[in-house]
Amino acid sequence: MGQIIFAVLLAAGLGFFAWNVRKVRSNILLGRDVDRSDNKKERWKTMLLVAFGQQKMFARPIPALLHFAIYAAFVITQIELIEIFVDGLSGQHRIFRSSLGGFYTFMISFIEILSVAALIATVTFLARRNLLKVPRFNMKEMNGWPKMDGNMILFMEIVLVTCIFTMNGADEAAHKQLMGSSDPYYGFTISSLISPMFEGMSLESLHTLERIGWWGHIIMVFAFLNYLPYSKHFHIVLAFPNTYYSNLEKKGRFTNMESVTNEVKLMMDPTADPFAAPPEGAPEPQRFGAKDVTDLTWKNLLDSYTCTECGRCTSSCPANLTGKLLSPRKIMMDTRDRLVEVGDNKRKHGADYDDGKSLLGDYITEEELWACTSCNACVQECPVNIDPLSIIVDLRRYLVMEESKVPSELTGMLTNIENNGAPWQFSPTDRLNWANED
Amino acid sequence: MSLVVPTMAEMMAKGEAPEYLFWVGCSGSFDDRAKKITKALVKILNETKVSFAVLGTEESCTGDPAKRAGNEFTFQMQAMMNIQVLDGYEVKKIVTACPHCFNTLKNEYPELGGNYDVIHHTQLIQELINQGKLTLKGGGTFKGKKITFHDPCYLGRANDVYEAPRALIEKLDAELVEMKRCKTNGLCCGAGGAQMFKEAEKGNKEINVERTEEALETSANIIATGCPFCNTMMTDGVKNFEKEDSVEVLDVAELIANAAEL
Numbered sequence: 001m002g003q004i005i006f007a008v009l010l011a012a013g014l015g016f017f018a019w020n021v022r023k024v025r026s027n028i029l030l031g032r033d034v035d036r037s038d039n040k041k042e043r044w045k046t047m048l049l050v051a052f053g054q055q056k057m058f059a060r061p062i063p064a065l066l067h068f069a070i071y072a073a074f075v076i077t078q079i080e081l082i083e084i085f086v087d088g089l090s091g092q093h094r095i096f097r098s099s100l101g102g103f104y105t106f107m108i109s110f111i112e113i114l115s116v117a118a119l120i121a122t123v124t125f126l127a128r129r130n131l132l133k134v135p136r137f138n139m140k141e142m143n144g145w146p147k148m149d150g151n152m153i154l155f156m157e158i159v160l161v162t163c164i165f166t167m168n169g170a171d172e173a174a175h176k177q178l179m180g181s182s183d184p185y186y187g188f189t190i191s192s193l194i195s196p197m198f199e200g201m202s203l204e205s206l207h208t209l210e211r212i213g214w215w216g217h218i219i220m221v222f223a224f225l226n227y228l229p230y231s232k233h234f235h236i237v238l239a240f241p242n243t244y245y246s247n248l249e250k251k252g253r254f255t256n257m258e259s260v261t262n263e264v265k266l267m268m269d270p271t272a273d274p275f276a277a278p279p280e281g282a283p284e285p286q287r288f289g290a291k292d293v294t295d296l297t298w299k300n301l302l303d304s305y306t307c308t309e310c311g312r313c314t315s316s317c318p319a320n321l322t323g324k325l326l327s328p329r330k331i332m333m334d335t336r337d338r339l340v341e342v343g344d345n346k347r348k349h350g351a352d353y354d355d356g357k358s359l360l361g362d363y364i365t366e367e368e369l370w371a372c373t374s375c376n377a378c379v380q381e382c383p384v385n386i387d388p389l390s391i392i393v394d395l396r397r398y399l400v401m402e403e404s405k406v407p408s409e410l411t412g413m414l415t416n417i418e419n420n421g422a423p424w425q426f427s428p429t430d431r432l433n434w435a436n437e438d
Numbered sequence: 439m440s441l442v443v444p445t446m447a448e449m450m451a452k453g454e455a456p457e458y459l460f461w462v463g464c465s466g467s468f469d470d471r472a473k474k475i476t477k478a479l480v481k482i483l484n485e486t487k488v489s490f491a492v493l494g495t496e497e498s499c500t501g502d503p504a505k506r507a508g509n510e511f512t513f514q515m516q517a518m519m520n521i522q523v524l525d526g527y528e529v530k531k532i533v534t535a536c537p538h539c540f541n542t543l544k545n546e547y548p549e550l551g552g553n554y555d556v557i558h559h560t561q562l563i564q565e566l567i568n569q570g571k572l573t574l575k576g577g578g579t580f581k582g583k584k585i586t587f588h589d590p591c592y593l594g595r596a597n598d599v600y601e602a603p604r605a606l607i608e609k610l611d612a613e614l615v616e617m618k619r620c621k622t623n624g625l626c627c628g629a630g631g632a633q634m635f636k637e638a639e640k641g642n643k644e645i646n647v648e649r650t651e652e653a654l655e656t657s658a659n660i661i662a663t664g665c666p667f668c669n670t671m672m673t674d675g676v677k678n679f680e681k682e683d684s685v686e687v688l689d690v691a692e693l694i695a696n697a698a699e700l
Binding site: 059249250251252253254256257260261263264265267268288289316318319321322323324325326367370371372373374375376377379380393396397398399400401406407409410412413414417418421422423424426428429430431432433434435437 | 441443445462464466467468473476477480492494495497498499501503504505506507508509510511512514515516518519541544545546549550591592595596597598622623625626628629630631632633634635636637638639640641642643644645647648649
């Protein structure tokens, strides 16, 4: 019976997750194409260092260490999860124990120690969010669901760890009762400290307790897995592809707009016919810049799903620090929320459906965009190599080139560049005057 | 000592080609404060007999502020015109004292067909000192002084140049003190992304004031920069705190020219 329930749970859990992953993938692929297939070696290296090694987290050592504890426990626990899967499907109990012997005890003990570290980290994180009120977790864009999301994940982690120790501790106590002095302990480091709490309980109760822990744990695992695609916590998966597909160019290099290059070349070519019809089969001209999520690249969209809303970007943003409306984290959250909306609309009403809304205007305002100094602090800070700046620039491009919405002082600057080759109103003939002044 | 500033046109007329094109930039050409930085660099180039020339009246804005403001048309028009001029003179190496020009010429011109070896003036000066072509004569004016370096975003984070300007400051008889936010964590002066040419959006503080406050916390006597825009912003910041009598804002090139008694 247990095996059947487990098999159904497993199939449903994995199936629903796969269905959601497909949805996320198809949303991300709504973005424009960008080539990130080059330089594979460098990409693997970046992924290993930044995602696997969490290199950039360590710019802030205390949260980095706590985060690393949870990360390490999570990764190593996957080994125990394999056994749980095999046990669940086969109806065995701790199937690897007899064959692995001492190594098994070592492995489970290792997982237990990491789990305690993770538990400490989780409680600290809850305190940082709710008691210490670390500013970056309490900004405007975090109100409502994002704050709740963060707390739910931490709460689920506590339940997971509690289940593991209930399971191991009760099992340890039961084993001791059964085997007596001939083989008194499993000897798992932490649960042998817990098991005395269960002494005096009947074998039957211990068994029930162990099952509660076991089932509780595996149900939480499936719940957690399926919560991911709805949550900022999806970063635990997407951090890897996102760092692999990082921008490897210098941060100062903004993308070149080829569509503009073609037009400028035409303008500068004296032999070009300005009234010539576009060649047969030429692709529909693209919108300049980005108005909505579908004008962004798939990497921008992958970035948005990868964002775990830690707010390091915003806490280092000069505009945000000085009270401006711009928050790079909000740019990422808005992009993701709008993408989910656009994707759902397309699935519900067909690919051509237009809800009359857009990322620019309905989510992100002009005031936010014009506050950016393009200093790259947000890009530098992001522990998973998200690039909010490229979204900001693409939205600006749309404003300026499609709608001519430019702050008036900048119109002057642009006119000056076009007329006299400098952002200020100086005559180009005076450019070398400095050489003859004292 | 009068400055020797040959133009590319003059050089070409004589059938010569300089090793470096010195890209002066709009600030360096027109802004009164930035002109002093330009001249300090020319003094160093003259002293070390570096073969260079400027474009003079043939130089035009790289298009950086247009690109950051989102106007790719204006940017590319400027870039293509500049590339025609640069390629006409067969320019290979460019040195510039403006990190914005540096970034644009180095990173954004290649895709439009302009390929040059571009360096920032602090990198060239470092090379000249390392080669023994420039010696600092005691640098007495800096004795016992504290200098802090403000990283220009387009030199630091944008292009990973953090060490050249610091190596130069360390050659002075002064103490280099770092701000809390420096190098990769450096805080912007507030001028980048075309902000130099507009009022800041509504907020509760000016970015340059926030940054200057941090610089003043180091109790430095000199705030060194490597960017004419940063220089303007930090100078304004110092004035905001009414510290202009005790704290100077200087470009690294000015510090070196001073220490070399040029």
